[in-house]
Amino acid sequence: EVFSALVEMEGLIETESYLISYLEVYIKAQQQKVDSLKKKLLEYQVEHSEAALDTGKYLANPINAYLLTKRLTNDWIQVEALLQSEPGKEELAKIVDARSVLKFPTSEDLTGAATALMRLQNTYNLETSSLAKGILNGIQYSSELTTGDCFELGRQSYNNEDYYHTVEWMTEALNRFMIEEGFSNNHNQSEPEEFTKAEILEYLAFSTFKEGDVESALEMTNELLELQPNHHRAKGNKNWYETVLRDANENTKRGDDGSADITLSNVKMEIHKNPSIRHTENSVYEMLCRGDLKQTPAQQRELVCKYVTNNVPFLKIAPLKLEEANKSPYIVIYHEVMYDKEIEVVKNLAKPRFKRATVQNSVTGKLETANYRISKSSWLKTEEHKYIEDIVQRTEDMTGLDMLAAEELQVVNYGIGGHYEPHYDFSRREEENAFKELGTGNRIATVLFYMSDVEQGGATVFPQLSLSLLPKKGTAAFWYNLYASGEGDLRTRHAACPVLTGSKWVSNKWIRERKQEFRRPCEVTPDHPPKPFYKMI
Numbered sequence: 001e002v003f004s005a006l007v008e009m010e011g012l013i014e015t016e017s018y019l020i021s022y023l024e025v026y027i028k029a030q031q032q033k034v035d036s037l038k039k040k041l042l043e044y045q046v047e048h049s050e051a052a053l054d055t056g057k058y059l060a061n062p063i064n065a066y067l068l069t070k071r072l073t074n075d076w077i078q079v080e081a082l083l084q085s086e087p088g089k090e091e092l093a094k095i096v097d098a099r100s101v102l103k104f105p106t107s108e109d110l111t112g113a114a115t116a117l118m119r120l121q122n123t124y125n126l127e128t129s130s131l132a133k134g135i136l137n138g139i140q141y142s143s144e145l146t147t148g149d150c151f152e153l154g155r156q157s158y159n160n161e162d163y164y165h166t167v168e169w170m171t172e173a174l175n176r177f178m179i180e181e182g183f184s185n186n187h188n189q190s191e192p193e194e195f196t197k198a199e200i201l202e203y204l205a206f207s208t209f210k211e212g213d214v215e216s217a218l219e220m221t222n223e224l225l226e227l228q229p230n231h232h233r234a235k236g237n238k239n240w241y242e243t244v245l246r247d248a249n250e251n252t253k254r255g256d257d258g259s260a261d262i263t264l265s266n267v268k269m270e271i272h273k274n275p276s277i278r279h280t281e282n283s284v285y286e287m288l289c290r291g292d293l294k295q296t297p298a299q300q301r302e303l304v305c306k307y308v309t310n311n312v313p314f315l316k317i318a319p320l321k322l323e324e325a326n327k328s329p330y331i332v333i334y335h336e337v338m339y340d341k342e343i344e345v346v347k348n349l350a351k352p353r354f355k356r357a358t359v360q361n362s363v364t365g366k367l368e369t370a371n372y373r374i375s376k377s378s379w380l381k382t383e384e385h386k387y388i389e390d391i392v393q394r395t396e397d398m399t400g401l402d403m404l405a406a407e408e409l410q411v412v413n414y415g416i417g418g419h420y421e422p423h424y425d426f427s428r429r430e431e432e433n434a435f436k437e438l439g440t441g442n443r444i445a446t447v448l449f450y451m452s453d454v455e456q457g458g459a460t461v462f463p464q465l466s467l468s469l470l471p472k473k474g475t476a477a478f479w480y481n482l483y484a485s486g487e488g489d490l491r492t493r494h495a496a497c498p499v500l501t502g503s504k505w506v507s508n509k510w511i512r513e514r515k516q517e518f519r520r521p522c523e524v525t526p527d528h529p530p531k532p533f534y535k536m537i
């Protein structure tokens with residue numbers, strides 16, 4: 001699959017440019033055939049109309065008799081040959097073979113890309129109508145979506161059981177459909193559509209019902225039945241909606257307050273609200289991604305920037321630039337700790353080995369792909385390149401921790417809407433077995449290098465700390481995941497926000513407990529963190 005990393009999608013641009021050139025040559029060849037046929041037709045028509053005017057007179061001329069004979073012998077053989085010729089055959093073969101030769105996205109990619117758009121819409125509160133116009137946060141980024149695109153996005157949302165967005169996109173499709181219908185009626189040039197108004201209404205009605213608005217769902221179904229009186233499912237739905245409304249009305253009548261509101265208390269109905277307001281941790285996460293939530297001035301006042309040498313002799317000459325991002329747990333940003341030339345090498349080494357990033361199943365301990373982590377990644381060994389050795393040495397200097405038991409450098413590229421929902425980098429108790437086998441202990445600390453700027457979105461956020469770190473090429477974030485006692489620090493729960501525009505590259509160096517005994521001696525008493533300010537789910 002290609003949608004999970006932007007760099008993987010570059011191959012698709014190449015595919016498209018080949019297809020365009022094949023198609024262009026094919027059409028030219030076909031056009032030449034049609035042009036020649038038209039010319040022949042015209043010649044036949046001219047001669048024939050003269051002959052038909054007065055057959056006797058025409059044939060009395062021996063030259064005409066000869067020409068007529070010739071037209072229907074030699075000439076016509078040429079026409080037949082032209083008709084049967086297959087110009088552009090080679091290009092057609094190339095187009096047919098393209099799927100096995102060139103890089104093509106799959107239907108999973110289409111679903112993934114559509115889901116990513118929905119995620120972006122949710123996280124960044126993007127308006128459907130603006131998005132349909134190709135506008136992201138007020139900036140025109142791409143061409144406008146067609147009615148068919150809106151319908152397709154609605155269908156994809158429906159398949160994901162996201163009824164909120166199905167309603168949004170199908171309403172957009174319906175509005176556009178009506179405008180286009182009016183337009184084509186006036187101009188008498190209707191294009192065949194890949195969907196009908198009835199289909200839009202069916203999706204719209206059912207999703208509106210799922211969202212809890214039974215009356216509107218019924219109205220839409222009635223409209224659908226006007227278009228297609230024998231629509232089987234619509235008839236069934238109409239009955240069902242009417243029953244639901246009748247039951248609700250009876251309930252209301254029995255109510256004391258005499259309110260006319262429809263209560264559906266006796267009807268079991270799943271109401272799918274906008275997913276962004278369903279979970280509290282999620283809503284904090286999304287607010288942080290949008291920049292709607294920030295550290296308080298009181299928190300920020302405490303933070304300082306300084307040059308550090310961490311008692312490393314080399315750093316005495318070239319100290320590191322440290323910016324504190326959070327006091328407790330201590331999270332810092334190091335500036336200018338990965339250089340452009342290193343970044344290029346790391347990217348190039350990583351690209352050919354990219355695989356969809358996995359997560360560890362908390363029950364089985366197995367690695368698997370998940371919708372809550374969408375990116376591609378690969379692992380680079382320290383010995384692979386001098387630059388990686390340098391990066392790992394710098395990581396040791398930055399953290400004061402031993403790199404012997406650290407994991408390899410993980411390099412990550414996020415695709416459109418690519419994200420990693422709130423998680424801990426350390427392993428929870430259930431998963432510990434996996435680490436015991438490795439014998440390296442838990443992930444004591446994380447160093448997260450930013451290898452690109454990101455145009456919009458893609459922040460790393462810590463919901464419990466109201467903290468957002470914006471990617472800046474060459475910087476690295478560093479924090480301890482564990483207390484000195486070895487217990488996991490729940491406040492380090494963090495997430496990678498979906499990338500709205502741009503390509504996000506990061507690399508992680510996860511440092512393990514093993515070998516740190518003398519660098520960060522363990523303590524017996526964990527300091528217990530304050531409770532999060534929102535409800536954990």
Ligand SMILES: O=C(O)CCC(=O)C(=O)O
Nearest residue numbers: 420425459460495496506
């Ligand atoms: O990409 C980011 O900003 C964070 C990535 C992350 O948390 C992880 O890979 O564990």
Ligand SMILES: [Fe+2]
Nearest residue numbers: 423424425494
């Ligand atoms: Fe993480």
